[in-house]
Amino acid sequence: QDAAIIGSKSFTAVAINCAAKAGEWIKTKLGNYEKLDIKYSSTDLVTEVDKGSETLIKRLVLTHFPHHSFLGEEGVEPGPEASVRALESKLENEYLWIVDPIDGTTNFVHGFPFFVVSIALAYRGEVIVGVVYDPMKDELFLAEKGKGAYVHGKRMSVSGEDTLRTSLIATGFPADQQYALPLNMKGLQAVAPQVRNIRSGGSAALHMAYVAAGRLSGFWEIGLNSWDLAAGSLLIQESGGTVTDSLGQPYHLGVRNVVASNGKIHDEFVGALDKAEATL
Numbered sequence: 001q002d003a004a005i006i007g008s009k010s011f012t013a014v015a016i017n018c019a020a021k022a023g024e025w026i027k028t029k030l031g032n033y034e035k036l037d038i039k040y041s042s043t044d045l046v047t048e049v050d051k052g053s054e055t056l057i058k059r060l061v062l063t064h065f066p067h068h069s070f071l072g073e074e075g076v077e078p079g080p081e082a083s084v085r086a087l088e089s090k091l092e093n094e095y096l097w098i099v100d101p102i103d104g105t106t107n108f109v110h111g112f113p114f115f116v117v118s119i120a121l122a123y124r125g126e127v128i129v130g131v132v133y134d135p136m137k138d139e140l141f142l143a144e145k146g147k148g149a150y151v152h153g154k155r156m157s158v159s160g161e162d163t164l165r166t167s168l169i170a171t172g173f174p175a176d177q178q179y180a181l182p183l184n185m186k187g188l189q190a191v192a193p194q195v196r197n198i199r200s201g202g203s204a205a206l207h208m209a210y211v212a213a214g215r216l217s218g219f220w221e222i223g224l225n226s227w228d229l230a231a232g233s234l235l236i237q238e239s240g241g242t243v244t245d246s247l248g249q250p251y252h253l254g255v256r257n258v259v260a261s262n263g264k265i266h267d268e269f270v271g272a273l274d275k276a277e278a279t280l
């Protein structure tokens, strides 16, 4: 089956193949990674498995598409400024692969089974393919621009809730405990009393995929990077949902403060966060 997928050489097939291969390998390393390093701060972790996953994906992508550009989290210096600069320096390329080799590294390190491989392909700054793969549940979420979104071959659509009151909302607790976390907590304080309940799984990309699949009504988080959101943004758009920044402006690759939802609750959701001054 792999040979057939590689043979077809389509963007989507390569994205799926990369995510599946990396995900299967990551799963074998759960509970027995060898090296834990600290990046920007004591809460910002990386293992040799993050780096190995990125290397595997990068090699496969560039073997098939040697003229494409590649942006992976572990190829970028730690910290928000370097992340923004890395994206900007690569945006001029026609085809840009944007990859998070493990989204949810803290979970991976602790054996909490909620992490994914996230792979997006952007054409002239717009995401055209998005794949999020959860190796623990063997769930592959796929979207192609204009062609819908699928989980393991089944068409996805967002949930139907039309008020925050009936919504299940996810957020993250940012690793940046100086700036992003306090802002996110303000949002939490405003939103939590207005919704059915809050969840926080520790993988932004998987939260995005769950919004697309209708398992969550919405998700917001402060201080994310392009590789956390690129694939998930297309999943949600192609499932009928809405992705914006915290001011309600349409999603683009530079968005760091994301608000994503089924669309029906979006204005109320953005309004609740805004009232909490949870915006940067």
Ligand code: 2AM
Pocket: 040, 043, 044, 045, 073, 100, 102, 103, 104, 105, 106, 172, 173, 174, 175, 176, 202, 203, 204, 205, 221, 223, 224, 225, 228
């Ligand atoms: P990661 O596991 O790929 O690092 C959870 O709140 C989300 O924040 C995850 O998607 C996680 O991605 C991301 N994250 C972790 N550390 C971060 C940091 N230092 N800066 C920005 N995002 C981070």
Ligand code: CA
Pocket: 044, 045, 073, 105
């Ligand atoms: Ca990380």
Ligand code: CA
Pocket: 100, 102, 103, 104, 204, 227, 228
């Ligand atoms: Ca990430």
Ligand code: CA
Pocket: 050, 073, 100, 101, 102, 103, 104, 105
């Ligand atoms: Ca990561």
